[in-house]
Amino acid sequence: MRYSQYLLPTLRETPGDAEIISHQLMLRAGMIRKVAAGIYDYLPLGLRAIRKMEAIIREEMNRAGAIEVLMPMVVPADLWDESGRWQQYGKELLRIKDRKETDFCLGPTHEEVITEMVRGTVRSYRQLPLNLYQIQSKFRDEIRPRFGLMRGREFIMKDAYSFDLDQAGVDLAYEKMYQAYRRIFARCGLNFRAVEADTGNIGGSSSHEFMVLAESGEDAIASCHACEYAANVEKAECRPQPQVCCDEAPPLEQVATPGRKAISEVSEFLGVPASATAKALVLITDSGAPVMALLRGDHELNPIKLKNVLGCSVLELATDEQIEKLTGAPVGYLGPVGMKIRVVADLAIQSGGPWITGANVSDAHFRNTVHGRDFAVERFADIRNVGAGDPCPRCADGIMEMWRGIEVGHVFKLGTKYSASMRATVLDDQGQERTLVMGCYGIGVGRTVAAAIEQNHDDKGVIWPMPLAPFQVLITLLNPKDEAVRAAGERLYAELQEKGIEVLLDDRDERAGSKFADADLLGMPLRVTIGSKALQEAAVELQERRSGARSLLPLAEAAGSIATQVRAALAAGAQEAVHG
RNA sequence: CGGGGCGUAGCGCAGCCUGGUAGCGCACCUGUCUUGGGCACAGGGGGUCGGAGGUUCGAAUCCUCUCGCCCCGACCA
Numbered sequence: 001m002r003y004s005q006y007l008l009p010t011l012r013e014t015p016g017d018a019e020i021i022s023h024q025l026m027l028r029a030g031m032i033r034k035v036a037a038g039i040y041d042y043l044p045l046g047l048r049a050i051r052k053m054e055a056i057i058r059e060e061m062n063r064a065g066a067i068e069v070l071m072p073m074v075v076p077a078d079l080w081d082e083s084g085r086w087q088q089y090g091k092e093l094l095r096i097k098d099r100k101e102t103d104f105c106l107g108p109t110h111e112e113v114i115t116e117m118v119r120g121t122v123r124s125y126r127q128l129p130l131n132l133y134q135i136q137s138k139f140r141d142e143i144r145p146r147f148g149l150m151r152g153r154e155f156i157m158k159d160a161y162s163f164d165l166d167q168a169g170v171d172l173a174y175e176k177m178y179q180a181y182r183r184i185f186a187r188c189g190l191n192f193r194a195v196e197a198d199t200g201n202i203g204g205s206s207s208h209e210f211m212v213l214a215e216s217g218e219d220a221i222a223s224c225h226a227c228e229y230a231a232n233v234e235k236a237e238c239r240p241q242p243q244v245c246c247d248e249a250p251p252l253e254q255v256a257t258p259g260r261k262a263i264s265e266v267s268e269f270l271g272v273p274a275s276a277t278a279k280a281l282v283l284i285t286d287s288g289a290p291v292m293a294l295l296r297g298d299h300e301l302n303p304i305k306l307k308n309v310l311g312c313s314v315l316e317l318a319t320d321e322q323i324e325k326l327t328g329a330p331v332g333y334l335g336p337v338g339m340k341i342r343v344v345a346d347l348a349i350q351s352g353g354p355w356i357t358g359a360n361v362s363d364a365h366f367r368n369t370v371h372g373r374d375f376a377v378e379r380f381a382d383i384r385n386v387g388a389g390d391p392c393p394r395c396a397d398g399i400m401e402m403w404r405g406i407e408v409g410h411v412f413k414l415g416t417k418y419s420a421s422m423r424a425t426v427l428d429d430q431g432q433e434r435t436l437v438m439g440c441y442g443i444g445v446g447r448t449v450a451a452a453i454e455q456n457h458d459d460k461g462v463i464w465p466m467p468l469a470p471f472q473v474l475i476t477l478l479n480p481k482d483e484a485v486r487a488a489g490e491r492l493y494a495e496l497q498e499k500g501i502e503v504l505l506d507d508r509d510e511r512a513g514s515k516f517a518d519a520d521l522l523g524m525p526l527r528v529t530i531g532s533k534a535l536q537e538a539a540v541e542l543q544e545r546r547s548g549a550r551s552l553l554p555l556a557e558a559a560g561s562i563a564t565q566v567r568a569a570l571a572a573g574a575q576e577a578v579h580g
Numbered sequence: 581c582g583g584g585g586c587g588u589a590g591c592g593c594a595g596c597c598u599g600g601u602a603g604c605g606c607a608c609c610u611g612u613c614u615u616g617g618g619c620a621c622a623g624g625g626g627g628u629c630g631g632a633g634g635u636u637c638g639a640a641u642c643c644u645c646u647c648g649c650c651c652c653g654a655c656c657a
Contacts, residue, residue, distance in 0.1 A: 012606060012618070013592045017650050037649065091581090092655070108656090140656070143581070157657055209657095218656095303654090316654085410657065444657030479615055513617035520617090531616060541616095 001471070003506040007044050010518050020216045022453035023148030025462050029521050031470075038145025038153030045522070048470035049449050050156060054135050056187050056467060057158050057443060064180040066131040066160055071113045073137060077103035079112040082422050094141045106139035111418045111440060114161045118436065119424035125165050125434070128426065131173055133160035135445065147216070149446035150406070156446050162439040163419075165428060170413055170437045174206065177441045181210050181409050184443070186577040188452055189465030193405065195221050196231035198304050199412065206413045210443075211405030212451040221405045222386045226398035234304045236386045236400070237393040238347065245353035246370045252337070258363040261332025263297040266365060270356060274298040278355040278369070280334040282323045282341070286314035290326045294336050294345035294377070296352065299384040309344060309381045329360035336375040337366060343377050350380040408448040414438040456546075462523030463546050466569035471504040473562060474524040476515050478531040480507045488540065488555055489530045495559035501566055520545075525569065526562060 011028040018024040026032045031046030042050060058068065077095070080086035085093075086103075094106045107113065114132060122130065135158045145153050162173035178194065185192045190212050197209040209232055211221050223230035231237070260266045267274045277297030283306070284290055291310065293301055307315050320331045326341055327334060335358035336343050349355070354368040357375075371377055392398030418424070419436040428434045449468060456463045466472060473496060477489045486507075493505045504524065506515050519527055529541040539552040542562065553561055 009590085009607095011591060016586090016592070019651080034649095090655085138657080143655070144651095144653090146651085151656080155657070159657085407657065442657050447657055481615085509615095511615055511617085511619060513615090513619080516617045518618085529616075533616075 001504050003504055004508050006504070008522075009043070010521055018148065020147050020150065020454065021457055022150065022216075022450040025453055025457060025521070026148055026450065029462055029523070032149065038142060038151070040149065040152060040154075045470045046449075049464075049468055050445060052468045052470070053188070053445050053449050054156075054158070056184055057135065057445070060180045060184045060187070061133050061158070061160065063183075064131070064176045066133045066177075066180075068134065069114075069117070069132050070134050070136060071107070071110050071117070073107050073139070074104050075107045075110075075113055077105060079116055079422075080105060083112050083115075083418055084421060085112070092140045092142065094139050107136075108138055108140040109440075109442075110134070110136075110159055111161065111414070111438075112422065115418045115422045115424045115438070118161075118163055119419075119422060122163065122424075122426055122436075125426050125428045128436075129162065129164045129169055129173055131160055131162040131177075133158060133441075147450070149450045151218075152446065155444060158443040158445060160441040162441070163424075163436045164438075165426070165434055166437060170415075170439050173439050174411060174413055177411050177439065178208060181411060181441070181443070183577040185210055185212070185408065185448070187467055187573045188448065189456070189467060189573055189576070190408075190448075190452060191455060192408070193221060193223060193230050193403070195223070195405070196229075196235050197410065198232060198235040198308075205415060208411050209405075209407050210409035210411075211403075212408050212448070212455060213403050214406050214451060214454040215404055216454055217404035217406040219405045219407055220385075221403045222390075222400045223403065224392040224395060224398035225401050227392060227395040229392055229394040229398070233385050233402070234302065238382050238384060238386050239391045239393040240347050240382075241351040241391075243351050245351070246373075249354040249370050249373075250368050252369060252374050253367045254359050254364050255367055256363060257333075257365045260363075260365075266356065267297060270365070270367075272356060276356055278336070278349055278357045280336060280339075280343075280358060282318040282327065282334065283315050284318050284322065285310055285312040287312065290318060290322070290341045292327075292334070292336065292339055292341055292343045293383060294343055294349050295384055296346065296348045297356075299346060299348060299387070302383055302385045305381070306344065306383045309379065309383060327360065329358070330362045333358040333360060333362055333364060335360050335366060335369070336371075336377065337369060339375065343375070344379050344381060344383060345371065345377040346384045347380055347382050348384065349377070406447065406451040406454065407444075408451050409441075409443045411441045412439060414440050457523070460517075461521035464523045464525055465573065466525050466566065467573045469502075469523075469525050471502045471524050472566045473501055473503045473526045473528060474506060474519055474522065475503060475528045475530065476506045476519055478512050478515075478529065480509055482532050484535050485530050485532055488535055492528065492530070492540065492555070492558055496562060499559060499563040501559075501563050526565060528558065528562070 009030045014024050015027050030043055033041040077086050096104050138157045139154050142153050145151055164170045192212045194208050194210050197207040199207045220233040222233050222236040260269045263274050263277055263279050267277055274297040279295055279297050281293045303315055323331050354370045357366050357369040359366050386400050388402045390400045416435045424436045425433045452468055453462055477485050480486050496503045525545050527543045538555050540558050542553050543550045
């Protein structure tokens with residue numbers, strides 16, 4: 001491609017509303033343009049990167065035995081009624097009507113459609129197993145789209161759905177997808193972790209998320225430094241500690257703590273560490289029932305764990321008014337002693353103590369609070385977030401490390417949630433009707449490209465990993481009006497294309513400085529600079545974007561040498577995928 | 581949906597408080613010049629100041645209402 005004839009509007013200045021680096025660089029490098037909140041144009045360069053990503057996904061999905069299909073983006077409400085999600089899904093589902101006033105939605109995910117497809121086409125166990133995937137634009141009317149392609153409302157997703165006769169079948173399908181995902185992200189040159197995840201509202205049993213490690217990541221993940229254990233903090237377990245309390249604790253004692261409400265104030269005032277205190281939070285479940293969660297002062301509540309313990313789907317912090325009405329105690333001095341509402345306490349409360357707790361009256365706390373003796377707990381459970389330095393729940397001496405991650409992929413065992421409600425069945429070898437067991441597997445295509453930029457850039461611009469680079473090579477003609485320069489550039493351009501290398505030829509009549517700045521910004525892995533000086537020696541200059549390393553190549557050998565380097569870089573990614 | 585902020589040329593912004601000719605930088609067009617890290621000079625095009633009402637002789641500026649967008653909190657690829 002000739003730059004002078006391409007549509008590649010680079011921006012010198014950073015658009016004001018772009019927060020994270022990948023968003024800024026994608027705008028500046030002319031890859032995307034915002035059309036509305038969370039809705040983007042993919043300009044030619046951005047589309048090329050997206051297509052690279054899609055090609056890798058297709059190869060690996062096909063290798064794993066999945067089959068590509070394409071489902072409609074506009075989905076009739078009837079299907080969503082069948083699964084019950086027309087009611088459940090909430091405002092994220094963009095609902096529309098056609099001219100006959102029939103309800104439709106823009107598909108945010110396609111379990112219903114694929115289940116309908118399969119139940120209408122698959123009758124026998126002999127047609128199984130089946131894994132169908134598509135790469136398609138989805139629409140979710142997110143409350144708060146942000147970060148460019150990282151969290152758009154319209155976004156390109158690869159979604160796959162597996163169908164099996166039984167649990168063993170879906171276990172195998174899941175394992176295949178898990179391995180395919182490892183290969184996909186490894187081939188992209190990404191530093192990622194596969195972590196155990198909460199299954200959330202979609203339901204189902206096992207679930208792993210594929211997280212690209214990045215400071216800007218919206219998810220917190222925990223991993224063991226010693227063993228393989230890694231999980232989203234939403235899910236990461238805390239190892240129960242041995243009981244260390246409290247045979248000899250002195251009796252409960254009320255102490256004055258005037259105006260000290262926050263844990264930090266109380267612990268400072270009483271001269272004890274926050275870990276010697278217990279904090280009480282009041283929450284309201286979806287049925288309107290109040291519950292007190294009791295945690296060590298320096299620990300954080302994990303609302304998802306608590307939801308799972310309580311078996312509810314909504315859990316909200318009570319307002320100050322609600323708290324005082326429900327407990328009769330002032331906010332800031334809450335404690336479990338004599339509490340009327342049910343108390344669920346974290347395991348750390350069970351193993352430790354005695355505790356400093358609120359006295360349920362203004363300006364006072366209790367010392368030496370011991371569970372069982374001074375207060376009752378309905379249930380002890382793991383309801384807190386793991387923290388850095390906590391012991392690993394799986395191995396003997398591991399300790400947990402914390403990371404930020406961008407969720408680029410998610411694999412799920414769905415079970416029969418959709419196949420049962422939508423009656424997707426086949427006959428087994430006994431002639432018995434069996435409900436299909438499903439799995440679903442998603443990859444955010446645009447998000448993965450954005451994540452790759454988060455992980456591969458410097459202060460000048462993008463540094464593309466070879467497998468995702470929109471062009472593998474950029475040739476910069478320093479002075480395109482110089483006949484010798486132009487001739488050499490055209491020759492190399494033609495030779496490289498002949499060898500199947502993707503080349504962008506910067507033939508613009510611009511100053512060298514502008515072209516170099518754009519070259520850094522665009523970030524193609526290999527850059528060839530052709531200027532009159534080196535040409536006098538019949539040489540061109542090759543520069544590697546990532547390292548900045550430069551070398552002179554004889555013009556006659558340049559194409560061969562560059563093509564070899566491109567192939568080596570691509571092969572290295574694939575190699576990584578096999579062993580990674 | 582709550583809280584905060586912003587809408588002025590393609591992009592980044594000033595002007596608004598204290599009403600009176602709509603401005604700056606970059607980008608764009610023409611010419612001369614220049615060409616190894618965003619060159620110089622000269623000339624030029626482009627804005628119903630998000631929209632609608634109102635106040636006023638006069639509104640980008642003051643008031644009301646709207647729409648859009650961004651940032652901080654609960655969902656997800």
